[in-house]
Each structure stands twice: as structure tokens, then as C-alpha cells.
Amino acid sequence: VANDAPGDNVIGVDALDYTVTGTGVLSGALSGSAVLTPSFTTVNVPVVTSTVGLRTGTATVTSSNEAVQNPSIALPVSVQVLRVSNASFLSTADANTVTIPMSASVAGPAVDALIAVSNFGFSADQATLDIDSVQIPSGPFSYVSGVTTGIGAVPGSVRVRFNPTGLIPGVYTANATIQVSDENVPGAAATQIVASLSATIGGGNPADLNGDGVVNGPDLGILLAAWGGSGPADLDQDGIVGGGDLARLLTNWG
Numbered sequence: 001v002a003n004d005a006p007g008d009n010v011i012g013v014d015a016l017d018y019t020v021t022g023t024g025v026l027s028g029a030l031s032g033s034a035v036l037t038p039s040f041t042t043v044n045v046p047v048v049t050s051t052v053g054l055r056t057g058t059a060t061v062t063s064s065n066e067a068v069q070n071p072s073i074a075l076p077v078s079v080q081v082l083r084v085s086n087a088s089f090l091s092t093a094d095a096n097t098v099t100i101p102m103s104a105s106v107a108g109p110a111v112d113a114l115i116a117v118s119n120f121g122f123s124a125d126q127a128t129l130d131i132d133s134v135q136i137p138s139g140p141f142s143y144v145s146g147v148t149t150g151i152g153a154v155p156g157s158v159r160v161r162f163n164p165t166g167l168i169p170g171v172y173t174a175n176a177t178i179q180v181s182d183e184n185v186p187g188a189a190a191t192q193i194v195a196s197l198s199a200t201i202g203g204g205n206p207a208d209l210n211g212d213g214v215v216n217g218p219d220l221g222i223l224l225a226a227w228g229g230s231g232p233a234d235l236d237q238d239g240i241v242g243g244g245d246l247a248r249l250l251t252n253w254g
Helices: 215-227 241-250
Strands: 016-024 030-032 053-062 072-081 097-105 111-119 128-137 141-145 148-151 156-162 172-182 188-203
Touching: 072 141, 097 111, 111 128, 111 148, 111 172, 111 188, 128 156, 156 172, 156 188, 172 215, 215 241
Parallel strands: 097 188
Antiparallel strands: 016 030, 016 053, 053 072, 111 156, 128 148, 128 172, 141 156, 172 188
């Protein structure tokens, strides 16, 4: 809103008092005093977002100043109101958690897995989805790629990696927390979804606990350190590391 009154001396120009009233997709009534052109006063009129879709409305500027020219001006507007995006690990259902299985071998190469990230229920009335970041605790799992913007009907994907170097046979787990948000529009929302990563390392000989290709003293040390507990040293799978596991290791010695 601007006061376009002619004159070089601001003291000799009446202040322009105005009210901006919103109807339709716009709401509220906001009043103020407009500055002289070429400057202008910006009036932020609230948008009604309760109904999704292409909405119309009018911003009507009125002034009751004495002898004001153009005492009422109507500005029609058209606004696309969007639903928030909906991150999901499935394109056919709203799934905010998923388990990603991975397999590797002792002393073998690193393996990758892709995690699909969909914008469930996407249409022209829904915001596109951005993948902003991926957090994985430090360890054998790591993030490779996948940060992107503008996911609509076609899913995006996050690539993760599992490195078995130095690990013994067993199951390793971690969470990949994927931070997502709406496209850059006013009122954009942010959230996160979590993928559970589960990698299994298989070995040629379960008794080769350190994966060096031979069953010997270091493997015995690993078993004794785990005595009474559970884990990869539980060779007979009875839920506890004990005499039966020691017997199996000694049977495979060498």
C-alpha cells in the first residue's frame, strides 16, 4: 500500500490511513498508515489453509480519508493450498519404520543397500518432499547418498553401507534416522522416519570367531571373554556361552 499523493514536502501531504480486509482464502482486517511513493507499506494478510486446493479470495484496501482518491481498491488473489508431504518407506501405505536386511561375509567387501523413501498419497495438492539429512551412529554402517529435493510421485532413495572389516560372524544393527521436510513454501513442516539396519555376517566356520581363517588361540580368547553371556561365541545356540561352545571350538581347532 502506498500514498501516491503529489507533492514534494511530506509535511503538506495528508497521511493515508488504510484498512486491508481479506475475504475468501484471505482473512483478517489490518489497518495502518501508508508511506509516500516510491516507497510502500507491505501488509501481510493471513491465508486460510483449512481447505486444500486452488483457492481464491480478495484483498480490499479502503481509506476513509477526506477527499481521498481511489477510496476502495480490490485485489483478487489465487492461492494453491497444499497438504503437507508424507514421508513413507512404502508407496502404497503410510510406513514410518522399516527393517533393511543386509548380508556380508567375514573379511569380505562392504555391501550397500537402498532405502526407498516415498511421498505417500502425493497429488498436485500435496507438497513435494525433501530429504534433508541422514544420521547413522558411527560404526560399521554409514550413509552414502540420498539427500535430495522435490520427491513427488517417484520415490527417492537413500544408499547406506555396511563394512564387515574386522568384525566377527553375527548380526549387527543400527538405526538410520532420515530427516525430511516439505518443499520450501510458507508453513513447511519437518519430521523424521527411521530405518532399522540389520546386517548378518556369515563365516565359513562359526568357530573362527575373529574371521582370520583358522580356529586357534585368539578365537578361544574371544569365547572365554564372552563366557556366561550370549552372542557370536554361542556356537551351539543355546542362549549362553558355556562348555558346549568350548567343545565345539576345540573340535574345530586348527
